[in-house]
Amino acid sequence: MKTRTERYDICLGCEHFVTTTKSCGPLVTEAFTDSPLCGCYMPAKTKLKVASCPLDKWHATIQPEEVEQIREYLDRPNQDKTIEELNDLSRRFLTGQKASGCSSCNRKLLQQLKDLVHNADTHS
Numbered sequence: 001m002k003t004r005t006e007r008y009d010i011c012l013g014c015e016h017f018v019t020t021t022k023s024c025g026p027l028v029t030e031a032f033t034d035s036p037l038c039g040c041y042m043p044a045k046t047k048l049k050v051a052s053c054p055l056d057k058w059h060a061t062i063q064p065e066e067v068e069q070i071r072e073y074l075d076r077p078n079q080d081k082t083i084e085e086l087n088d089l090s091r092r093f094l095t096g097q098k099a100s101g102c103s104s105c106n107r108k109l110l111q112q113l114k115d116l117v118h119n120a121d122t123h124s
Contacts, residue, residue: 050120
């Protein structure tokens with residue numbers, strides 16, 4: 001939690017932080033311009049180990065061995081994946097949303113983990 005607090009404190013002090021929306025520049029709209037700002041909701045983004053500041057004020061903290069652990073889980077056949085492991089990975093690397101008996105919700109968590117690995121590979 002210390003890293004999240006440190007990151008968010010940096011955002012709070014940034015001239016681009018929008019207090020009313022708690023975002024890096026205007027929410028989402030920055031994605032459609034040439035602006036380097038991300039438009040993300042920073043209370044959520046600062047929790048993600050794979051996330052980094054688009055202005056290089058703070059960086060991702062996910063380690064290569066953690067990416068490999070996620071990749072190993074994702075590469076297993078579905079019948080060999082457990083809800084407990086999905087919950088653990090979600091707690092450690094996503095925003096803490098829990099896996100459940102809802103298959104579409106669990107597919108979303110799995111997709112977020114796939115995106116995390118893809119983003120880590122892209123930024124390595």
